[in-house]
Amino acid sequence: MRAVRLGPRSVAALLLVSAVGLAAFLWPLVAGPGSQVAAHAQDAPWLFAGLLVLLVGVVTATVAESGLGAKAVAMLGVLAATGAALRPIGAGTAGIEPMFFLMVLSGRVLGPGFGFVLGSLTMFASALLTGGVGPWMPFQMLAMGWFAMGAGLLPGAERLRGRGELLLLAAYGFAAAFAYGTMTNLAGWPFLNGLASSIAYDPDAPLSADLVRFAAYCLATSLGWDLGRAVVTVTLTLLLGPAVLKALRRATRRASFEAPVAFEEGARAEDASGAAPVASGRDPL
Numbered sequence: 001m002r003a004v005r006l007g008p009r010s011v012a013a014l015l016l017v018s019a020v021g022l023a024a025f026l027w028p029l030v031a032g033p034g035s036q037v038a039a040h041a042q043d044a045p046w047l048f049a050g051l052l053v054l055l056v057g058v059v060t061a062t063v064a065e066s067g068l069g070a071k072a073v074a075m076l077g078v079l080a081a082t083g084a085a086l087r088p089i090g091a092g093t094a095g096i097e098p099m100f101f102l103m104v105l106s107g108r109v110l111g112p113g114f115g116f117v118l119g120s121l122t123m124f125a126s127a128l129l130t131g132g133v134g135p136w137m138p139f140q141m142l143a144m145g146w147f148a149m150g151a152g153l154l155p156g157a158e159r160l161r162g163r164g165e166l167l168l169l170a171a172y173g174f175a176a177a178f179a180y181g182t183m184t185n186l187a188g189w190p191f192l193n194g195l196a197s198s199i200a201y202d203p204d205a206p207l208s209a210d211l212v213r214f215a216a217y218c219l220a221t222s223l224g225w226d227l228g229r230a231v232v233t234v235t236l237t238l239l240l241g242p243a244v245l246k247a248l249r250r251a252t253r254r255a256s257f258e259a260p261v262a263f264e265e266g267a268r269a270e271d272a273s274g275a276a277p278v279a280s281g282r283d284p285l
Contacts, residue, residue: 010113014149021142025183028190028201029210075251076118079106083122084129097229099126100180101236102244103144104173107151108165109248119148139187143180150176166241173233181226185218 079102086099099122107115123144127137154172156165190201199217202210218226 014113014116017142018146021139021146024139024142025186028186028203029207029214072114075110076114076121079118080122080125083118084125087122087126088130096232098232098236100147100177100229100233101173101240103148104151104169104176104233104237105241105244105248107148108154108157108169109245109252110152111157112149112152115148115150115152116145119144119146136184136187140184143183146183147176147180165245166238169241170234170237173237174230177230177233178226181222181229182218185222186214189214189217 083099083102086102087097089096089098103115103119103122106118110118120141123141124137127133127140151169151172154168156168160168199213199220202213205213
């Protein structure tokens with residue numbers, strides 16, 4: 001059961017925002033030497049930030065239109081608030097960011113649509129909570145949305161359970177933690193020109209040279225944080241995963257996001273006192 005089912009418009013909107021997001025992240029690697037794009041590099045964070053905020057809003061509204069009912073909104077709010085509260089624990093020191101494991105498990109249980117909305121909203125809420133609002137925030141929102149959405153796209157969502165599922169989620173969380181760090185590094189790397197010439201983006205260098213510079217930049221600035229994030233995500237997934245997955249699945253079943261209301265067969269249209277027909281479907285909550 002999924003809290004948010006992706007319809008054709010939702011898929012199209014997600015593909016659109018993902019395409020624009022990839023362009024926002026990858027433009028330094030595709031802009032050739034002498035490209036006019038590099039001449040406006042200092043404008044890029046604000047341009048892409050504004051555009052991505054709008055596109056994330058469009059995706060959120062479209063996914064919500066696909067079936068984000070009142071119960072799903074309540075669950076979204078609780079999980080986003082929990083994730084936002086978890087982020088300041090450790091203040092990101094050495095990658096101690098427990099919110100990532102919650103995004104993996106939530107995306108797994110509640111599906112890719114819910115995962116994308118949850119990841120983006122959680123990062124937005126945590127930025128407000130920690131004062132981390134800036135031109136980098138939309139990039140973090142998009143990367144976290146992909147992070148949680150990917151967990152919902154993993155195979156075996158309806159059948160795989162137990163140790164096998166935990167190992168799958170732990171492996172995904174480990175790889176996705178590094179992918180998240182790499183993507184967010186790309187958002188800031190082109191703007192270090194005067195700070196560290198040996199690892200900074202060089203708009204006049206060929207792609208191979210810039211890839212070497214970017215790899216050196218990741219090794220020098222974020223490898224420790226990415227490794228810590230990956231280890232914490234794997235550890236919490238293996239230790240707390242069974243209990244959290246069980247709780248999320250139980251809450252999803254009890255919420256019955258898409259359960260129709262069925263009326264008792266043969267129920268009278270009105271009883272003697274003029275009461276309305278009695279519905280057999282009960283709200284499990």
